[in-house]
Amino acid sequence: MFLGEEEIRRLIREKQILAPVEEGQIQPAGVDLRIDELYVFASSGKLEIQRRDNPSLAKVSPNREGKYEVLPRKSYVFSTIEEVNMPLNLLGVLFPRSTLIRSGVIIGSALVDPGYVGKLHMLMFNSSEFPFEVERGARVAQISFSKVEGISKGYSGYYQGGRVV
Numbered sequence: 001m002f003l004g005e006e007e008i009r010r011l012i013r014e015k016q017i018l019a020p021v022e023e024g025q026i027q028p029a030g031v032d033l034r035i036d037e038l039y040v041f042a043s044s045g046k047l048e049i050q051r052r053d054n055p056s057l058a059k060v061s062p063n064r065e066g067k068y069e070v071l072p073r074k075s076y077v078f079s080t081i082e083e084v085n086m087p088l089n090l091l092g093v094l095f096p097r098s099t100l101i102r103s104g105v106i107i108g109s110a111l112v113d114p115g116y117v118g119k120l121h122m123l124m125f126n127s128s129e130f131p132f133e134v135e136r137g138a139r140v141a142q143i144s145f146s147k148v149e150g151i152s153k154g155y156s157g158y159y160q161g162g163r164v165v
Contacts, residue, residue: 002029002093003145011145017090018082018143030144032097033120034081034137038068039164041075057164062136070105070124070132080120081137083162088114088152092143094122100140104128107141115154118162 003011005028011017018031025032039057046053057077062068070076084092092112100107108123122141126132134140 001147003090003147004029008145011087011090015085015087017085017087017145019085021082025139027142030095030142031082032139033094033141033143035068035134035140036079036081036119036136038062038070038124038136039077039079041077052158065135066137067133067135070126070134072126072129072131074126076124077121077164078124078140079162079164080122080141083119084112084116084143086112086114086116086155088154089148090114090145091148092116092145094120095142095144097140097142103132104130105132109141112143113155113157114148114152115156117160121159121162121164 005026008031009026012019012021021031038060040060041055042058043056045055060068060076086092091114094107094109094112096107104127106125106127108125112120
């Protein structure tokens with residue numbers, strides 16, 4: 001079950017589960033997330049059973065108007081302006097905004113575990129044959145919150161604190 005607008009507002013106000021948040025970002029069943037920094041892959045990565053080698057990333061600079069150009073058939077990683085502070089009884093589910101879907105831009109994400117604190121990072125892939133322009137600070141994704149029943153020790157993994165790679 002996903003939380004509704006009223007409960008999300010209460011948790012933002014009382015538990016600071018997400019910040020900074022502007023009024024227009026709060027939706028009926030989630031909160032819109034804004035793009036902050038954009039990165040391009042600069043090396044290969046590897047995932048084995050007992051080891052991982054994350055690829056290196058290179059920061060992409062926005063143009064003079066504060067916009068990023070997302071090239072056709074290319075993958076990027078982006079961070080959000082917002083930081084989460086997930087309580088042990090909530091998890092976050094990330095979804096793309098519909099404008100991205102209609103533009104052929106795909107967002108890849110993972111669950112936001114109970115206990116995770118920090119910025120969020122997602123994959124952005126332009127599946128179309130045309131460049132896509134996105135302004136820094138534009139709303140590109142939405143986080144919805146769901147209750148976790150039972151005991152959760154909370155996330156304490158490698159990416160705690162908003163680490164990119």
